[in-house]
Amino acid sequence: xxxxxxxxxxxxxxxxxxxxxxxxxxxxxxxxxxxxxxxxxxxxxxxxxxxxxxxxxxxxxxxxxxxxxxxxxxxxxxxxxxxxxxxxxxxxxxxxxxxxxxxxxxxxxxxxxxxxxxxxxxxxxxxxxxxxxxxxxxxxxxxxxxxxxxxxxxxxxxxxxxxxxxxxxxxxxxxxxxxxxxxxxxxxxxxxxxxxxxxxxxxxxxxxxxxxxxxxxxxxxxxxxxxxxxxxxxxxxxxx
Amino acid sequence: xxxxxxxxxxxxxxxxxxxxxxxxxxxxxxxxxxxxxxxxxxxxxxxxxxxxxxxxxxxxxxxxxxxxxxxxxxxxxxxxxxxxxxxxxxxxxxxxxxxxxxxxxxxxxxxxxxxxxxxxxxxxxxxxxxxxxxxxxxxxxxxxxxxxxxxxxxxxxxxxxxxxxxxxxxxxxxxxxxxxxxxxxxxxxxxxxxxxxxxxxxxxxxxxxxxxxxxxxxxxxxxxxxxxxxxxxxxxxxxxxxxxxxxxxxxxxxxxxxxxxxxxxxxxxxxxxxxxxxxxxxxxxxxxxxxxxxxxxxxxxxxxxxxxxxxxxxxxxxxxxxxxxxxxxxxxxxxxxxxxxxxxxxxxxxxxxxxxxxxxxxxxxxxxxxxxxxxxxxxxxxxxxxxxxxxxxx
Amino acid sequence: xxxxxxxxxxxxxxxxxxxxxxxxxxxxxxxxxxxxxxxxxxxxxxxxxxxxxxxxxxxxxxxxxxxxxxxxxxxxxxxxxxxxxxxxxxxxxxxxxxxxxxxxxxxxxxxxxxxxxxxxxxxxxxxxxxxxxxxxxxxxxxxxxxxxxxxxxxxxxxxxxxxxxxxxxxxxxxxxxxxxxxxxxxxxxxxxxxxxxxxxxxxxxxxxxxxxxxxxxxxxxxxxxxxxxxxxxxxxxxxxxxxxxxxxxxx
Numbered sequence: 001x002x003x004x005x006x007x008x009x010x011x012x013x014x015x016x017x018x019x020x021x022x023x024x025x026x027x028x029x030x031x032x033x034x035x036x037x038x039x040x041x042x043x044x045x046x047x048x049x050x051x052x053x054x055x056x057x058x059x060x061x062x063x064x065x066x067x068x069x070x071x072x073x074x075x076x077x078x079x080x081x082x083x084x085x086x087x088x089x090x091x092x093x094x095x096x097x098x099x100x101x102x103x104x105x106x107x108x109x110x111x112x113x114x115x116x117x118x119x120x121x122x123x124x125x126x127x128x129x130x131x132x133x134x135x136x137x138x139x140x141x142x143x144x145x146x147x148x149x150x151x152x153x154x155x156x157x158x159x160x161x162x163x164x165x166x167x168x169x170x171x172x173x174x175x176x177x178x179x180x181x182x183x184x185x186x187x188x189x190x191x192x193x194x195x196x197x198x199x200x201x202x203x204x205x206x207x208x209x210x211x212x213x214x215x216x217x218x219x220x221x222x223x224x225x226x227x228x229x230x231x232x233x234x235x236x237x238x239x240x
Numbered sequence: 241x242x243x244x245x246x247x248x249x250x251x252x253x254x255x256x257x258x259x260x261x262x263x264x265x266x267x268x269x270x271x272x273x274x275x276x277x278x279x280x281x282x283x284x285x286x287x288x289x290x291x292x293x294x295x296x297x298x299x300x301x302x303x304x305x306x307x308x309x310x311x312x313x314x315x316x317x318x319x320x321x322x323x324x325x326x327x328x329x330x331x332x333x334x335x336x337x338x339x340x341x342x343x344x345x346x347x348x349x350x351x352x353x354x355x356x357x358x359x360x361x362x363x364x365x366x367x368x369x370x371x372x373x374x375x376x377x378x379x380x381x382x383x384x385x386x387x388x389x390x391x392x393x394x395x396x397x398x399x400x401x402x403x404x405x406x407x408x409x410x411x412x413x414x415x416x417x418x419x420x421x422x423x424x425x426x427x428x429x430x431x432x433x434x435x436x437x438x439x440x441x442x443x444x445x446x447x448x449x450x451x452x453x454x455x456x457x458x459x460x461x462x463x464x465x466x467x468x469x470x471x472x473x474x475x476x477x478x479x480x481x482x483x484x485x486x487x488x489x490x491x492x493x494x495x496x497x498x499x500x501x502x503x504x505x506x507x508x509x510x511x512x513x514x515x516x517x518x519x520x521x522x523x524x525x526x527x528x529x530x531x532x533x534x535x536x537x538x539x540x541x542x543x544x545x546x547x548x549x550x551x552x553x554x555x556x557x558x559x560x561x562x563x564x565x566x567x568x569x570x571x572x573x574x575x576x577x578x579x580x581x582x583x584x585x586x587x588x589x590x591x592x593x594x595x596x597x598x599x600x601x602x603x604x605x606x607x608x609x610x611x612x613x614x615x616x617x618x619x620x621x622x623x624x625x626x627x628x629x630x631x632x633x634x
Numbered sequence: 635x636x637x638x639x640x641x642x643x644x645x646x647x648x649x650x651x652x653x654x655x656x657x658x659x660x661x662x663x664x665x666x667x668x669x670x671x672x673x674x675x676x677x678x679x680x681x682x683x684x685x686x687x688x689x690x691x692x693x694x695x696x697x698x699x700x701x702x703x704x705x706x707x708x709x710x711x712x713x714x715x716x717x718x719x720x721x722x723x724x725x726x727x728x729x730x731x732x733x734x735x736x737x738x739x740x741x742x743x744x745x746x747x748x749x750x751x752x753x754x755x756x757x758x759x760x761x762x763x764x765x766x767x768x769x770x771x772x773x774x775x776x777x778x779x780x781x782x783x784x785x786x787x788x789x790x791x792x793x794x795x796x797x798x799x800x801x802x803x804x805x806x807x808x809x810x811x812x813x814x815x816x817x818x819x820x821x822x823x824x825x826x827x828x829x830x831x832x833x834x835x836x837x838x839x840x841x842x843x844x845x846x847x848x849x850x851x852x853x854x855x856x857x858x859x860x861x862x863x864x865x866x867x868x869x870x871x872x873x874x875x876x877x878x879x880x881x882x883x884x885x
Contacts (some may be wrong), residue, residue: 006773013746014746034874037737044678049819054775065641070810085818085866088815088818088819088823088860088862089818089853089858089859089863089866090822090859091821091822091825091835091839091855091859092822092823092825092826093825093826093828093829093836093839093840094825094833094835094851094854094855094858096845097839097840097846097849097851098848098855100845100850101845101846101847101848101851104850140683150709173733173734173736177737177738178738180736180738180739181738181826181829184840184845191738194738194739194742194829195706195829202745205745206742206745206746207743208739208742209740209741209742209743209745210739210743211737212735212736212738213736213739213743216734216735216736216739217731217734217735218719220730220734274764305788307787307788308783326790328790328791329790330790331787331788331789331790333790334790336785336789337782338781338784338785338788340779340780340781340784341781341785342779342781342782342783342784342785342786343782343785343799344785344786344802345782345879345880346778346780346800346877347879353793354787356789356790359789359790359791359795388882388884389881390879390882391882401785404789405789414788439779440787603665634778
């Protein structure tokens with residue numbers, strides 16, 4: 001039932017993983033140089049965070065205006081929804097492998113690949129979020145003489161925040177998860193501990209897994225707080 | 241209670257319903273929603289629970305099928321307490337019609353109607369036969385049986401709701417503002433048809449409404465309730481109108497009690513006038529001859545089945561033969577079974593002096609006018625009629 | 635900033651093989667097609683298409699088992715939470731955490747328990763599907779109109795009968811929608827299984843410590859996307875089959 005562990009890995013333990021995170025350990029492979037420790041962990045974490053946020057920014061830049069605009073106009077449903085569905089089917093490993101093989105490795109290309117992953121959920125949710133806004137306040141605003149852009153930004157968007165943010169959160173999770181395997185394409189993130197386990201050992205492997213999980217949870221937590229802060233009090237009261 | 245055999249037109253014996261100091265108290269409320277209600281509904285009668293919103297009438301009704309549980313006291317159906325039955329089984333023997341109808345969207349009309357029989361374990365054939373029978377009874381075409389609720393109009397859906405409630409031939413029916421969600425025109429029709437139905441099948445019905453006019457029209461006996469389900473007066477419609485027990489009842493019934501009396505009578509109770517009938521293609525000379533001594537000074541155009549089509553004008557009569565299309569439209573078409581109040585309202589709304597009255601097959605039965613109504617109301621016959629209405633069940 | 639800083643590249647350099655896998659050689663006459671960066675090598679494809687069979691089947695297996703297990707658990711949880719409202723927030727939070735933790739990390743968090751291989755992969759993939767199926771099932775049940783529930787209860791259906799004969803049939807579209815999303819996502823994520831020695835189409839993207847070459851990637855990618863699409867269409871078909879009344883209403 002339990003999978004056989006490949007030699008020379010010995011069963012990993014959480015204690016060992018914690019040690020790995022805190023203190024540089026010796027590795028059988030590097031010929032003397034130490035691996036692990038807080039410095040390296042921090043560096044890779046920062047890398048992954050940078051990568052994630054950069055890719056998220058790019059995908060938001062592309063998807064948000066488009067999704068909000070289409071939602072406001074009420075057209076392009078096929079594109080917005082269809083792209084959302086299609087985006088879910090993109091095989092993460094395949095995307096990275098394709099990018100690396102076809103275009104090349106390095107930061108810029110990885111950011112593009114990750115942004116591609118982030119666009120569909122943000123696009124779909126921006127579209128749906130705006131569409132779902134109650135027509136009454138919108139009609140009232142239009143009747144009062146607000147410009148279309150003002151209506152979108154001051155009436156529709158605030159009311160659509162929950163759905164739009166849900167899309168951004170979904171994109172973030174997908175991006176940070178895939179950023180984990182960025183080392184395959186030359187950008188070192190926490191995933192390196194997982195992918196190059198023969199270098200970092202079983203403790204490093206487990207440490208990597210724990211760190212990635214914690215990073216994702218921390219991001220999710222931060223975005224949830226951001227969403228709460230951005231959601232107007234009126235909406236919160238009605239949702240309660 | 242085993243389900244009684246269903247015959248094609250008769251029904252099982254209806255059961256009396258009795259509230260014995262029935263009480264419902266909710267957590268956190270100082271006042272009980274229903275406070276020691278004592279009420280007896282005779283078998284085969286329509287008892288209307290009416291009152292301002294929040295008075296507890298719906299809660300009281302729901303105590304009967306235990307969709308609201310008693311806090312104290314008892315409710316007895318046909319002598320046996322509802323507390324002694326398992327709620328689900330109890331409800332299968334009580335018809336239940338609610339305002340929002342609540343048909344199952346994922347089941348066909350026939351399946352909806354057959355819900356309770358299926359729960360009771362009836363055979364497939366028996367269920368199908370019964371569904372067919374009931375759809376006809378509530379006035380729906382048999383083709384609708386295979387459709388889904390979303391394909392029917394609101395009025396049609398509520399007819400199905402009533403059919404569904406009658407399916408297992410229950411001795412008691414609960415109806416909670418059943419026609420509230422229907423538009424006024426169809427509501428009137430449904431009310432009339434339900435009264436026709438009830439005249440045939442004579443179920444014990446507990447009918448809840450906030451509309452005093454509906455109460456007067458539908459009820460054999462009316463219980464006017466105030467807060468806490470306390471009965472201010474329990475009487476026949478006529479008694480209520482002529483003898484309100486206190487100021488609350490008087491206010492609730494409304495200042496226009498006199499007009500409301502019109503709800504107690506039907507068009508059929510009046511001697512209608514006759515209009516000279518004209519058939520399409522008939523020589524106009526014949527029609528003119530009929531006009532000479534007629535009660536109604538306008539000829540009514542009817543088809544070969546004597547169904548009214550419209551009124552003829554001088555211009556129409558100028559031709560040799562009666563035209564197929566009359567100058568004046570038919571206007572309001574009344575039904576012999578209409579209550580007088582509704583007939584008067586239709587007359588006034590149609591701004592017509594005269595309105596044709598048809599029988600159940602749509603054939604001309606006579607003509608009604610405001611003159612006729614006021615004449616009748618003043619007559620001694622009318623007064624006797626009113627008193628008669630006070631005594632008999634309708 | 636191209637490849638990361640000096641300290642981090644030490645292990646990479648030390649591992650040796652990794653360097654070659656990253657950098658493709660440009661077109662060359664002497665090298666076989668798969669060593670160049672040509673997008674699609676027909677000859678190689680024709681010869682080696684059979685080798686995609688086992689990974690595809692493995693992938694199908696991973697997805698089917700994970701989604702089935704995830705559905706069973708999430709569905710049961712939703713039925714439970716439907717009756718006992720107080721369970722809803724904690725269950726939502728718990729399934730949310732399982733969803734947020736990237737699957738690839740999850741594969742290895744299970745390391746001390748189930749080690750490497752298929753079992754860990756399946757458990758992690760199932761965990762990923764829980765939240766979406768749970769939420770959709772709960773929402774579908776909650777969206778049943780109150781009047782329908784009131785009528786059902788008033789007519790004498792027991793709580794269980796109401797659930798199975800009224801609420802669940804009416805909730806089917808939303809439940810299947812959740813299932814579709816979960817399945818499509820799982821097909822995509824299961825490509826990572828190779829990193830945890832779990833097999834699947836991922837082996838055609840990455841094997842022996844290297845990314846493979848373009849043709850292999852393209853074919854495997856196409857298969858993965860086609861599989862996701864096929865699942866989606868089939869599930870949509872099943873939903874249509876189960877809900878004839880919706881077609882009637884719009885027709």
